[in-house]
Structures are given as C-alpha cells and as structure tokens.
Amino acid sequence: MTQEMIESAAAPRGAASAFLELRDLKVHFPTDDGLVKSVDGLSFQLEKGKTLGIVGESGSGKSVTSLAILGLHKGTRAHLSGEVWLDGTELIGASKEEVRKLRGSKMAMIFQDPLSALHPYFTIGSQIAEAYRIHNDVSRKAARARAVEMLERVGIPTPDKRVDDYPHQFSGGMRQRAMIAMSLSCNPELLIADEPTTALDVTVQAQILDLLRDLQKEFGSAIIMITHDLGVVAEFVDDLLVMYGGKCVEYGTVNEVFYEPQHPYTWGLLSSVTRLDRVREDRLKPIAGSPPSLINVPNGCAFHPRCPYEPQTGGKGSTVVPELVDAGKGHLVRCHLSAKERQDIFLKQVKPTL
C-alpha cells in the first residue's frame, strides 16, 4: 500500500491492478442500541502468492472484513460500502449470484472452530464433495475421488476410509485439515484463514501452517491470515495489518511492524507477548483498559483512552481521527504523534522491554 493508494481511497478510480484490493471498505450494522461500525474504512492490496496477516483484538473487525470479502453479509442487515476488487471484478456492487459463484471457487475461507463449522449430519467426504460439485460439473463418483485426494493432500491417513467419517469422529487437528481440504477443493486463488490454528495444540498448529505454506507454493494463492497469535504472524505472513476499532492502525511488512513498530497499540501488542528466550521479568505488560465498544467508538483516535502517550497529542487524540500516513517505504501508521516522537518513545521506552 502506498501513499497514492490511500489518497485513492477517498476518490475511487477504475479497476484495481492488484489481485485483491479493498478500498475504503465499511461494514456497519444498525442495531437497537445504535450503529455498530465493525469495519470503518479499510483499504489494502494483496498480490497472488503473498500472505497478509490481520491482527487485532476480538471485535476489531477482522472476521467481519473476511466475511465482507466473501460477500456473506449480502442479504443481511449489514450496510456495506466501499469497494472490494478481486482479480478485476468488483464484489460489493456485484449481484448476489455473481459473488456466490466466486465463493468457494475463486475465493475460499477456512473457518476457526471446525467442529461447529462442519455440518454434524453429513460425512466429511460428502461435505468436501459438495463444495467441489457446486463449481465443477462432475459425477458424484468423481467428486468423491476428489474428496479422497484432498484429504490425502492435507495429510489425513487412510483417506479412502476416513472420507466416510462424520466430523465428530475426527480429532480437532484432523477436522481443521478437513476444513482446509474443503476450502482448497476448487483451488481457490484467494484463501482467507480465520484463526485456523487457534483451537489446536502447538505441534498440530505447526503442521497446519506448513500445510498452508506448501499449498500456497503449489497453487500460488493469495492468503489472508486472520489471527491474534503473533507467533503465527512472525512465521507465516509477508505483510501485516493491525486493526483497532474497525480501522487499520498500522500496516507494513512483517519485519517493519515487528522491528520498527510505529503505533502505540502495536507496541502494546508486542509487549504482551511471552518471550521464553528472555530473562523472566516480573510481569507481562498487558494493554490497559479493554477494546472499545463499536457502537460508541471513542472520539478522535479510537485508541486514545488506552494510550499512555495521549497527553502528548495536545488534545488532538480525543478530538481528531488521525489519518493513515506513510512513515516511510509504505509502512503506514494512524497516529497523532510525530515520527520523531514515536521514534524517541519506541527506542527509549518500548524497545528495551520487548
């Protein structure tokens, strides 16, 4: 993402050049208590073969974003605006039917918690075969063979037998593999993985990530990895987008964001990671306070009530929404502090504790 692109978000131009491009995506839900701004002006680009990580606390809009890309908010009460371009097609304005045909074939999603995301009454094989048959005109037999093939590819032992098992007969890791097999059955070019490893133990987590990486190499898919696990992020992604209160607060390559984080919220996130390779200090440093209510997002910078550096903004923090600006080489940050202030604070106060 470049400065030019940020400007373009305000004045949309023609078709996007990137494989996936979001321009000023907004997803608002009208409720009895007020308007919930789950995603409020999100823009990014993603090329094929690359992986974008989206991190943020629960309720920061990560999952809502992915559902919006897939068009799963269509027909609900959600208000969508902005643009989502996938390989030259704009999806927000496209018809339900158009997006449905892309869903599962061109873009697919791996959901978290595969036990509840898989239908309990149908066999694993039939659920995979179903996904394949919607988009490919093949016989039941061929679809079943495809299901076995996919299960084998994701490393399920004796796939020709397990294909007839029900989800409850699979272990947690196997269910997640089956979920991945289902998502990949039509070779999607965009894969959105929503906390694919959250429910799994660490060894299985690593296997799943390896699997995704291999599959990405094989098919050259673009992957969006939604997670709140910074370990997974460091392992897996190329670019990282930090979300807070429905907005992007920092964006950059994973190295930039990890080694030269710019936003106080990112500092907080990084400080709250356990480090086994460091001397045990007295305590972890959690971010004070709790995530904002999306109905009543704080005025100004959404993070300001929790931000220890808010006094340095001279009152701007609680009144003006900061712009997303380029802090150099496409590393974007949404903060009122000047580049110099951030540099000083980071080097003197934050870095020594990381």
Added chain:
Amino acid sequence: MGRFVIRRLLGVVVLMFIVSAATFAVFFLGPKFVGADVARNFCGRVCNEQSLVEVKAKLGLDKPIYDQYGAYVKGIFVGRTFGSGETARDCPVPCLGYSFKTDLPVWNQMTDRLPVTFSLAIGAGLIWLVSGVAVGILSALRRGTLFDRAAMSVALAGVSLPVYFTGLVALSVFSYKFKWFVNVHYSGFTDNPAEWAKNLVLPWICLAFLYAATYARLTRANMLETMGEDYIRTARAKGLPEKVVIRKHGFRAALTPIVTIFGLDLGGLLGGAILTESVFGFPGVGKLAVDAIGQQDLPVILGVTLFAGFFIVMANLIVDVLYAYVDPRVRYS
C-alpha cells in the same frame, strides 16, 4: 444396535408391568381406601348382601387383590377362564377381562375401536406435521414480516384454543350452517374410503390445528437457531445457492427434534384422542375410556390405560432408534 433394541424392549416389558400394577392398584385398591365398593355399582337397583356377594364372585372381586392382579397378568399372556362349571367362559389370549358393564371382552372392544383412533391420529398427524413445519420454516425465513407475525398469532391462538372449542365451532359453522359436512360420524375406511375421508376432515383439522400451532412455533425456533449456526455459514462460503443451504443444511438439522416430538405426540394420540373423539362422537379408544370412566368400568379403564401406555412407550423406543439414523453422533451400544 440390535442389543440396544433388545435391552429397550425388555425395558418396555418392565415398564408395562409397572404401569399395569400401578393402574390396577389405583382402580381396584383405591376405592377401598375411601370406603367405596366397586361391586355395588354393578349389582343392580335392588342390591342386597346376597346379590352383592354374587356380583363380587362373578367379577372376581372377592379374591385378594394380588390374586386378582396375578390372574389379570396371566390372562394377558396365557388366557384365563372366568367363573366355573356351567357359567365358565374362556377368555383367549390376550385377555384383558370382560367389561363390567357390557360383558364384552375388553380386548375386542378396543381392537374394534382402534381403526377409528388410528384414522384420526395418523391423518391429523400428517396434516399438522406438514402444515406446522411448512409454516414454521416460512416464518423463520421471513422473520419479522407480516406473514411471520400473522402466522405466529394464529399459532398462538391454536395453542390456546382447546379442541372442544374449535371442534364445536367447526361443527356449528361447517356442518350446521354451511352444510358442507352433514352428520359427521365415523364410517369405516374399507366400506367407503371417500365417505371415511369426508367425515374425518373436520376432526382432522381441529386436532391438527392444535398440534400444528405448536409445531409451527417449534420449527420456527429451531430453524432460526440452525440458520445461525457456523455450518450454515460454511455452506454459504462454499458457494451453495441459498435454496440448497436452507433445504439441505438448515432444514435437515432443524427437523431432527421435530421428528422426536412427532413420534411422541403420535404415540400419545394412538392411545385415544379423548377430546376430539368425544366432541365429534367418534367411537374411538378415547371415547371408550371416557365412557368407561363414567361407568367405573374398571377392566376397560385398565385396558385403555395399558394400551395408551404401550403406544407411548413404543413411540419412545421407535424415536430413539430413529434418532440414531437421523443424527450420526448418536450411536447406541
């Protein structure tokens, strides 16, 4: 699965023993506690000590209660003989005794009336299942619309209005005023199927209305819950057309609890749709029970209770077995 069924069948036998013993105790032992004498009801207008003893002997009420129960159970499995010498009469298996009032075998009385109750219950069952589920699904899919609100209001009325109200209203409007269904009475299916169906229309609708209302509300609630499940989102994410999502993924899961309840409701009704049969004057098992209770005809009451109990217990068993097929997570061993 086979072992499960056998175990459950044994359970059914045990349960039926308990039901019969309890019913027997209530009706044969109960009156003694309040100083009433069942035999007195059946010894005619001029009742003296002499005739009372005779009646008791004839009805078998002179023996100790456990003997009476023993003879009753024996009768069911191997048959029994009432009286002795000249007046002896055989009661073949399965013997549920003779009616105190009409002297007819209870078993035959009930089997004569079963077709009426079956016709009523099964016909109404199909109507309420189809209409209730259909309305429930449409309501769920059009939640908050005028259709939904209207349907749920009607359903609320259906749940609240008893059959003896809807039945009488239906009779007065469609039978007496508009004369669409004149002289509603039960006529055998084998005699004239068209006549059979025509006479059953009003009872079916009245009985079904009550249940359909419950089923509509239940289906709507289930459907709403199911359509919010994660696997529905997955089905949509696959790119399935919404129709398939609803029909295959949503409906399938929402229907499972309905099947259970349908089995139990139908089982309960096969033991007699008491109110509907009474309102329309259909000679079903329920009507038999009502008449028997009015006349303190103990063997008939006992017989009907056992019948009803049997159907409920069997319905439970069938539902449990079916459940294993409907929900793959349920496996009996």
